[in-house]
Amino acid sequence: MIAVESLLNGNRLALARTLTQIENNTPEGRRVLDELFLHTGQAHLVGVTGAPGTGKSSLVNQLARYYRNPPDGSKSRRVAVVAVDPSSPFTGGAILGDRVRMRDLSGDPGVFIRSMASRGSLGGLAVATSGVVQALDAAGFELVMIETVGAGQAEVDIARLAHTTLVIEAPGLGDDIQAIKAGILEIADILVINKADRPGVENTERALKSMLQLAHPVEHVFQDQVTHHQLYPEQQPTESADVGDERLWEIPLTRTVATTGEGVGKLGVFIDQHRAYLKSGGGWSRREKYRLQSELDSLLQATLVSRWRVSLPKEKYVSTLEQVVRRQVSPWQAVKYLLDGSEA
């Protein structure tokens, strides 16, 4: 039994054990999450995403340093990093790299780093990540950075876990990546051009600026983005009274060189400004609500499917699949048969 008290009091071993239980989705993990939940909602959740090759990990590393020792003398903050790699369903490839890169922070008790590989099925990764983030939040980390490798749907789902989403770009990554930006851009609260000491940085900046001009204002985009996965899309954040008098967030476009730390302080300020922006308007609570709704929906779907699976006689499933393979019934007909029992 994990003692929730020791986790809340900052015991790292208790935290690490809890995270493993959560990742493995054990009854113990769910019990602890139920107890922890009351203590969540304090941390600033910062998503960091972008195409491969943009230097996200190094930048996250530098940001962690910055918040530990703010050069302006402000209070040091406790920082957790969750490095998620949805592209690695089989191995821990990228994860190892991250760990090596962050080694120099690992002696600091105010920093906690956790790497997560994909769990595969049914948005399992997003659910596990959400649980891990809740535990870190409850354990008192004031800033939780959620870093994802890659730029696909999984990254978008994970970015939705955050209050503030950083999209990282870099000069000279080619046409395909340019194209990907079109989609990923629209989830950005802050746009970062990392590796800004490389040739081509002006071109990248120009391209991003023109894309930003094409994009919708951020609150509008946030609503669009919501429509995809919701059980009840009507529960999206809407342009209600508490939004009307709010100024819009202008997405900053800022340059960094993670290898030298250049621009990282400025980026840190933008991140804090975005938090203040959300807190001053209705943005913070809207994103909280949206985030929790996403999680609730994912859990509902996963639970529903696993319960039904248990109730279905295996022989019925196997013989129906055989009929599909022999092209005697179509997949849709098979679904009707398995769910309704009517002959396909």
Next chain:
Amino acid sequence: MIAVESLLNGNRLALARTLTQIENNTPEGRRVLDELFLHTGQAHLVGVTGAPGTGKSSLVNQLARYYRNPPDGSKSRRVAVVAVDPSSPFTGGAILGDRVRMRDLSGDPGVFIRSMASRGSLGGLAVATSGVVQALDAAGFELVMIETVGAGQAEVDIARLAHTTLVIEAPGLGDDIQAIKAGILEIADILVINKADRPGVENTERALKSMLQLAHPVEHVFQDQVTHHQLYPEQQPTESADVGDERLWEIPLTRTVATTGEGVGKLGVFIDQHRAYLKSGGGWSRREKYRLQSELDSLLQATLVSRWRVSLPKEKYVSTLEQVVRRQVSPWQAVKYLLDGSEA
């Protein structure tokens, strides 16, 4: 009403209309799929995936050319291309690029190109892609290439739709991409180093070779890969009697330069050899079965969730979500309440 006969007879307009119905998951689309299904199972499905910047689209374009006019004088084949972009939930960014690049093939009635953006929810894209591929198969395209942009979980799911999966790499794409390879490599039947006229090609080849040596033999890997999304993992392809006497497929590692066409003919030969390999052993039917099972499971899950959603009173959902947002009940407690009706 779409006349299925005209689609089967090669009417492009009927085909295009059908694909739209399938993508939008309309009752008409499902009806046509039910009718078509009997006529599927002929096409060789070739998945093409890899990190951004590797030149996948150009390579697919060249392969289509190759199969239309085989330089060895063998029979021309009808080729369909399905370009899937899971990283673009909001816009059609990358898709446009593909279309432009393939324009020079679009006058050929033996070539059909379809671009698909992400549909968002619940494996919707994989399901829609599967339907589109079935329609193209039934319409008589002998080769259907399924190209995905990116290298995440979505790509892995889509690669599973194919009989033969090409993983495309390119020299000099940086550490992050190197790391991604570790996961994506394991779904490859054929490994391609495109842009092989670039510096660093020897390094890339050496790195891939050593990764290949670390990897499991292909049939074994294929089984591993299956464990993720199945309702009944016991139904995986197993090392049964019909596999025991089969030689293993040695994953070829081959170089191409899509811009000039160099190496494309050789790649085409490898693709045909893999088809022959699958057909001569039990591989073809095992992959067919696996593929159809994946599709059946996805459809079952999606249907299950949408039916339950209809049965749940909206007020109950909304008030439960409110309690979660106020941290009065945890997400797991809310799930229990919504599914079982017991007080959270």
